[in-house]
Amino acid sequence: MSWTPVECVGAYVPRYRLPAETVREAWGQFHGAGITQTAVPAADEDTLTMAYEAATRALAGSAIERDGVGRLFVATTTPPAEEEAMEPRLVSMLGLGAETVTRQFTGSTRAGVEALVAACSSTDAHSTRQSTLVVATDAPRGAPDSEHEHAGGAGAVATLVDSSGSARITDVAEHVEAYPGTRFRLAGSTETTGLGVTGYDRTAFIDTVTEAVRGLETDPSDADAVCLQSPNGKLPYRVAGALGVETGAIQRGTLVHEVGDTGVANPLLGLIAALEGGAERVVLVGYGSGGGATALTVELDGVALETEGIAPEIEEIESEATVDLSYGEYLRMRGDITPGEPAGGGAYVSVPNWKRTIPQRHRLAAGRCPACGTLSFPPDGACTGCRTLVDYEEVTLSGTGTVETATTIGQGGAPPEFVEQQARSGAYVSAIVALDGPDGTETVSIPTQVVGAGAESVTIGDAVEATIRRIYTQEGVTRYGFKMRPTA
Amino acid sequence: MREVYLIGAGQTAFGTFPERSYRDLFAEAYEHACDRVENGIEPEEIDEAVVGSLGVGGRQLGLSGPAVTEHVGLHNVPCTRVENACAAGGFALRQGVQAIRSGMADVVLVGGYEIMTDLSSNVTKYWLGVSGETEWERLTGTTFSGVYAQMARTYLDTHDCTREDLSRVAVKNHANGAKNPKAHLGFECSLDDAVNAPAVADPLNLYHCCPTSDGAAVALLASETVVEEFTGERIRVVGVGGASDHVGLAERDSYIGLSATETAGESAYEEAGIGPEDLDFAEVHDCFAIAELLAYEDLGFCERGEAPQLLREGKTDPDGELPVNTSGGLKSKGHPIGATGTGQVVEVFDQFTGQAGERQLADPRYGLTHNVGGSGGATAVHIFENEGVGR
Numbered sequence: 062m063s064w065t066p067v068e069c070v071g072a073y074v075p076r077y078r079l080p081a082e083t084v085r086e087a088w089g090q091f092h093g094a095g096i097t098q099t100a101v102p103a104a105d106e107d108t109l110t111m112a113y114e115a116a117t118r119a120l121a122g123s124a125i126e127r128d129g130v131g132r133l134f135v136a137t138t139t140p141p142a143e144e145e146a147m148e149p150r151l152v153s154m155l156g157l158g159a160e161t162v163t164r165q166f167t168g169s170t171r172a173g174v175e176a177l178v179a180a181c182s183s184t185d186a187h188s189t190r191q192s193t194l195v196v197a198t199d200a201p202r203g204a205p206d207s208e209h210e211h212a213g214g215a216g217a218v219a220t221l222v223d224s225s226g227s228a229r230i231t232d233v234a235e236h237v238e239a240y241p242g243t244r245f246r247l248a249g250s251t252e253t254t255g256l257g258v259t260g261y262d263r264t265a266f267i268d269t270v271t272e273a274v275r276g277l278e279t280d281p282s283d284a285d286a287v288c289l290q291s292p293n294g295k296l297p298y299r300v301a302g303a304l305g306v307e308t309g310a311i312q313r314g315t316l317v318h319e320v321g322d323t324g325v326a327n328p329l330l331g332l333i334a335a336l337e338g339g340a341e342r343v344v345l346v347g348y349g350s351g352g353g354a355t356a357l358t359v360e361l362d363g364v365a366l367e368t369e370g371i372a373p374e375i376e377e378i379e380s381e382a383t384v385d386l387s388y389g390e391y392l393r394m395r396g397d398i399t400p401g402e403p404a405g406g407g408a409y410v411s412v413p414n415w416k417r418t419i420p421q422r423h424r425l426a427a428g429r430c431p432a433c434g435t436l437s438f439p440p441d442g443a444c445t446g447c448r449t450l451v452d453y454e455e456v457t458l459s460g461t462g463t464v465e466t467a468t469t470i471g472q473g474g475a476p477p478e479f480v481e482q483q484a485r486s487g488a489y490v491s492a493i494v495a496l497d498g499p500d501g502t503e504t505v506s507i508p509t510q511v512v513g514a515g516a517e518s519v520t521i522g523d524a525v526e527a528t529i530r531r532i533y534t535q536e537g538v539t540r541y542g543f544k545m546r547p548t549a
Numbered sequence: 550m551r552e553v554y555l556i557g558a559g560q561t562a563f564g565t566f567p568e569r570s571y572r573d574l575f576a577e578a579y580e581h582a583c584d585r586v587e588n589g590i591e592p593e594e595i596d597e598a599v600v601g602s603l604g605v606g607g608r609q610l611g612l613s614g615p616a617v618t619e620h621v622g623l624h625n626v627p628c629t630r631v632e633n634a635c636a637a638g639g640f641a642l643r644q645g646v647q648a649i650r651s652g653m654a655d656v657v658l659v660g661g662y663e664i665m666t667d668l669s670s671n672v673t674k675y676w677l678g679v680s681g682e683t684e685w686e687r688l689t690g691t692t693f694s695g696v697y698a699q700m701a702r703t704y705l706d707t708h709d710c711t712r713e714d715l716s717r718v719a720v721k722n723h724a725n726g727a728k729n730p731k732a733h734l735g736f737e738c739s740l741d742d743a744v745n746a747p748a749v750a751d752p753l754n755l756y757h758c759c760p761t762s763d764g765a766a767v768a769l770l771a772s773e774t775v776v777e778e779f780t781g782e783r784i785r786v787v788g789v790g791g792a793s794d795h796v797g798l799a800e801r802d803s804y805i806g807l808s809a810t811e812t813a814g815e816s817a818y819e820e821a822g823i824g825p826e827d828l829d830f831a832e833v834h835d836c837f838a839i840a841e842l843l844a845y846e847d848l849g850f851c852e853r854g855e856a857p858q859l860l861r862e863g864k865t866d867p868d869g870e871l872p873v874n875t876s877g878g879l880k881s882k883g884h885p886i887g888a889t890g891t892g893q894v895v896e897v898f899d900q901f902t903g904q905a906g907e908r909q910l911a912d913p914r915y916g917l918t919h920n921v922g923g924s925g926g927a928t929a930v931h932i933f934e935n936e937g938v939g940r
Contacts (some may be wrong), residue, residue, distance in 0.1 A: 295859075333750035403671035408678065408687045418684065439685070445800055466706075466804055469751045470690055476672055476678045479690035491689040493699060493799045506799040508686045521706045532688055 064181045064233070065118050066361070068125060068192070068226030071118025073111050074216040074331050076514060077101040078383045079391045082213055093212035099321025100214040101386060102200055104394055104408070104485030105512065105530040108137045108217070109147045109541065112198040113154050113529045115217035119194065120155070123221050127155065130221075131190025132162040134180050135174035136197040136325040140165070141539060143248070150541060151196070153318060154423040154529050156457075162188045166325075170244075170290060171326030173197030174347025174355045180222040181230050192223040199324030201253050202395075208433040209253045211243070212293045213319020218329035229360045234276025237353035240265035244292070244350035255350070263354045266296055271303040273354035274346060281306050284358070285340035285448020288314035288331035290348035292322050306344075313338045314345075382514045399484035402535070407478025412538055422542035425460055425496065425527060427505055429455025436498050436505035458496045458505070460527030462545065465506060467492035467519055478533045490516050494525055494545050513546035524548040552773040553649045555784040555933060557586035558891070558898035560760040560766035563733040563883030565665035569763065571608065575600075575617040575662045578765035578888070582660075586769060587780035587900070592621075595769075596654035598628040599644040601661035602887030605676045606668050614932020615780025617662060626658075626745035633678035635836060637661055638766065638928030639920025643791050645770050646931075655772045656779075659894075661763035661887035673761065680920060691750075694758055695926045696798050697837035698750035703804040705752060706840055707854070712752050714857035716743035719756040719880055721866060726877020728907035731895075733762045733883025737787040762883030766892040780899055784901050787915075788821030788932030790814055790856030796926040807925035810847035817917070817930040818849070825849040828871055828932075829913035832893035834921040835878040845873070848930070867908065875900065875908045890920035890929065901935040914938040 085091040088473035093099065100109065112135060120127060132156075135148050148163035162185045166172035180193040198217035203209025243262045244255040263509035270289065274281050281287060287310045289297040291478065294317050299307045314331040316525020317323075321473040323330055328347050335343045341361050348354045392398045420426035421439045431454055435446025467490055475483040483489060490511040495504035511519050512530060519525070532540045559581025562573050583590050584902070598618045604610045614630035619896055633640045638661035644658035668676065678692035686696065704710055720740050726732035743756035790813035795801050802808060818824055825848060833848070835841035842856035850871055851859050859865055865873035876882045876896035877887060897916045899905040913935065920929045 140632070269878075376690070403674070404669075407675060408683050410684055414684075417600055445795070466699040466703040468691075468695050468702055468753075469748075470695050471748055471750065474692065474750050475674070475690055476687060476692050477674050478688075480671075480674070482690065489690055491691045491695050491699070508682075508689045508691070508797060508799045510689050521702065 064230035065222050065224055066230070067220055067228035068223040069119050069123035069221045070333060070336065071115050071219045072124055072330060073114035073118065074100045074112070075106055076383050077103060077394065078385050080385055083388050084387070085161050087208055088206050091211050092208035093293055093321065095318060095319050096212055096321055099212065100216055100323070101391060102215045103512070103542070104396070104482050107531060108139050108198040108200055109141050110530055111217035112151055112196045112213065112219070115198065115219035116151070116155055116194055116196050119219035119221045124225070125192050125223055127157055129190050130157050130161065130192045130194050131188035132180065132185060132193040133157060134164045134176040134193060134195045135168060136166040136176040137199050138167060138170060138324050139200050140167065151261055152382065153419055154541070156424050163344060169349030170324045170327065171347040171349030171353055171355055173329050174345060174357070177220055177329070178233055178357060182233070185230050185376050192221060195220045195222060197325040197329050199326050201322060201324045203253050204253060206362045207254065208293065209255070212322040214323045215463035216320055216323040218237060218326045218328070218333065228260050231360055232277045232358040233355070234273050235353065235355045236269050236272035236276060240269070240350070240352035243352060263296065265298060266348060267300050267303055269352050269354040270300050270346055270348050273356040274304055274344060277356055277358055279345070279358045284310060284342050284344045286314035286335035286338065286343045287326045288335055288343055288345045290328045290346060291315050291317035291331065294318045308472050313340060339505055371485045388513060394485050396481070396485055399481055401481055403477045403480050407476055415461055415540055419548065421532065423529065425458040425543060427456045427458050429456045436503055438496065438505045438507050456499055458498065461548070462468045462494040462496040462504065462513070462519055462525055464519055464523045464525055465493045465495050466521060467511060469517070469526055478535060480535065490519055492519065492545070511543045511546065515547035519547055551650050551652060553589040553646045553786040554771050554773065555786065555894065555898060556769050556771045556776060556779040556782070557582045557590065558766070558768040558895040558897045560731060560892050561764050562731045562886070563664045563762045563764035563885055565733070566763040569664070571613070571662045571664045572617050572620040574606040574664070574763065574765035575660065576621045578767040579621045579789060582767040582769050586672055587782060588778065592611055592623050595626055595656050595658050597648045598623060598626050598658040599648070600659070601631045601633070601636060601890060602663055603632060603634055603680065605663055605665045605879050605886060606672065607867065608664070609750060620635070622805040632928045634922035634931050635834070635884070635886050635889060636920045636922030636927045637887045638892065639918065639931070640791065640890070640927065642768065642890060642894060642931060643929050645785055645791055649770055651700045655775045657770045657937040658767060658772060659891055660765065660767035661889070663885035663887040664777045664782055664883060665761040666763050677761070686797040688786070688801065692751040693924060694837070697839055698753045699798060699922070700804050700823045700843070701752050701839035704842065707805055707827060708857070709854065710842070710857040713740065713744055714788060714860060715752070715757050715813065715838040716740055717860040718835060718841045721860065722835060722874050722878040722880040725867065725875050725908060727870065728882025729877045729882055732877045732881050733760055734881045735877065741878045751853060753837060753839070759836050759879040759884040762812060762885040764883060764885035764888045764892065766888045766890050766895050768894040768898070782902060783936035785934050786931060787934045788817035790816030790930040791928065793927050794925050796923060798924055801925070805843065806853070807843055807847050807921065809921065809925050809928035810844060810930070811929045812919065813930040815917060815931045816890060820934040821934070823932070828915045828917050830872045830875055830910055830918065832876060832878070832896050833873055833919040835929035836884060836921070837882050840921065841873070841878070848917070848919060867910065872910060875905065875910065890918070893918040893920060897933050901933070912938050
């Protein structure tokens with residue numbers, strides 16, 4: 062069996078953190094064993110925007126062009142909607158081709174590793190492009206005073222699988238065994254739960270993980286790091302003895318202590334930690350309730366480690382740019398205690414009309430006037446340069462720009478459709494940004510929010526770059542579009 | 550071209566009247582305007598009506614024009630509602646002038662009305678941003694305070710201007726409004742009050758923003774052919790200007806000048822055959838403090854960047870070279886959107902007929918009104934001459 066190697070990996074973890082101590086102050090206890098803090102998505106983030114962030118990084122660190130990506134596999138247990146594929150929007154945001162083969166892996170925290178294995182082991186006859194982009198993105202939650210909630214984090218990992226890659230999978234093994242009730246989420250619920258039978262849950266984990274790893278031809282003790290699914294910060298170490306590996310190897314392959322349980326992304330974030338730590342051979346194990354485990358051995362020669370786009374992300378994960386939340390701020394940011402859109406309605410932009418502007422919202426598709434050369438955004442209506450109705454030539458902007466003016470919209474200043482965003486994350490910055498044109502001299506001005514680290518102090522002349530965030534939700538449909546963030 | 554004269558103008562007090570209806574307010578303004586026509590006027594003498602309203606609250610969104618004119622007994626008089634956001638009244642006036650100049654009408658009622666304070670705070674938030682560019686600008690989470698704040702931020706960054714200078718607009722306009730019995734916020738404020746008010750959208754604070762108001766205003770216009778039947782006053786519309794611009798700020802050439810105002814002003818001055826130096830007073834659209842500063846520059850009261858100096862030196866105070874917003878402006882007199890433009894005409898009428906009370910200027914000859922829609926998507930400028938002065 063020949064496996065397609067991994068060319069590049071990118072990751073994203075939101076900047077907000079909920080310290081375990083803060084939860085302990087609020088509840089008198091903390092159920093996230095071995096976890097010091099969890100990552101929390103901003104009010105305008107979800108698994109789709111995190112997937113975009115991770116995928117953008119993987120693509121930026123790779124030599125592979127976007128038109129070389131033929132397949133997009135997305136794994137998540139917490140998609141924005143239970144039914145309605147998120148992949149078409151992600152394809153659009155990333156500017157992949159409309160013929161991209163898309164698949165979603167879900168229903169289990171093992172889905173992230175499952176998607177990676179599927180990408181490395183198969184091709185689709187109808188896909189003419191060879192690369193597969195695999196994105197594992199998750200933000201699991203539970204009932205307020207539960208282990209799943211206290212442990213639940215947020216993050217995404219994108220893996221670009223291509224024959225030119227240098228991180229080779231040498232070995233894969235799987236094991237399933239019926240273990241109902243350890244962790245589940247019923248239809249219609251946003252809260253993952255479990256029966257909480259400690260010994261039974263532990264057995265389910267140890268049994269399936271051990272059997273899967275035993276199925277590998279390689280000896281796990283030869284690995285520099287073992288990247289295990291980590292529902293909390295203690296369980297993975299319980300399997301060290303059964304696997305015959307050092308706890309140090311497990312520690313080198315986990316990030317759960319710092320970012321919480323990131324569901325499908327959890328073992329893959331561990332892989333990135335191992336890469337950052339200089340590991341050359343790792344055993345990667347995805348585990349999911351139900352139950353089952355997938356184990357693989359990955360050989361990372363020196364080339365993969367030097368790949369652009371891997372190291373910076375780990376710095377971001379552990380950097381000082383993170384912001385600790387109080388418990389009240391956490392409840393607000395999660396939308397647990399915020400009012401939703403007020404009665405009375407907001408500005409109405411119909412979904413069909415929104416759909417028409419998706420190339421601009423997702424990819425900053427601008428236009429150049431064929432008569433005078435002026436850039437227009439959106440490329441619609443008379444040219445702002447020569448005031449002539451023209452058919453614009455499509456121009457894609459790089460997404461970098463400069464703040465021309467900005468204001469901070471404080472409490473009470475938000476229109477109804479942005480009341481929820483403000484309730485969740487406080488005052489926000491609304492600006493006009495001059496986006497750089499393709500030749501570096503011309504710009505085109507657009508209204509936009511500025512978000513992320515440093516947004517609150519953004520001033521005229523500051524450099525910003527585009528990302529994708531949730532704009533607002535109306536009639537149950539979330540509209541995603543570009544926002545800017547200060548350039549690091 | 551037939552000349553157009555202002556023969557009467559009246560208004561309700563601007564303020565908070567949640568229990569009153571827009572028709573009821575319009576009727577009061579109509580009666581007030583008719584009462585002030587020197588020789589009186591009968592409903593059947595009115596040939597045409599043009600009324601401005603944004604329709605805040607949505608109450609009678611369709612056919613609200615006939616709904617008010619029929620309510621006051623102007624039966625079968627053709628009536629059109631004009632919607633140009635906060636400039637609806639100014640553009641109703643423009644339409645009225647056009648109707649007379651074209652020869653289709655001899656007597657035209659132009660007016661406006663709005664009820665804004667009977668809405669819940671949530672519904673109000675919705676309506677306050679409906680004239681911003683909806684698909685892109687508003688979806689960055691702004692209403693007008695946010696957009697004008699962006700203009701103010703650029704202005705402060707470009708010119709020698711401080712937040713204190715912005716606050717001087719409030720101090721001046723409140724001092725004027727305190728002398729206007731029709732004013733919504735008819736109290737004086739200190740520079741300290743106006744500097745230390747709570748932030749709304751940085752750098753704008755509460756005193757840099759006008760209130761939302763209820764009210765109605767009506768002006769009556771007559772052609773040169775019939776004016777003497779109604780009055781011995783000769784208040785002529787000598788200059789008319791109107792212009793549009795992109796609705797969204799980001800699409801404009803400048804964030805610190807309204808090209809619609811500049812263009813409308815130039816047209817009005819040219820037709821009047823005068824320049825800004827000839828004006829004796831002006832009512833400008835000060836929905837936000839920065840808007841009054843921009844108006845000074847766009848209308849040629851001073852060079853670019855010099856508006857703060859005008860305020861600091863008191864040149865636009867009632868005893869200055871060019872008094873601006875003697876009525877109190879939108880800041881103090883109030884801003885019932887559709888009524889604001891014709892409300893400015895009421896101040897012109899008061900000043901030219903010696904009915905401005907404590908605000909009365911000495912024998913003004915030329916007065917200008919400046920009415921802006923949204924953040925500058927539409928501007929109407931009118932210049933009036935009291936022909937009885939200087940002859």
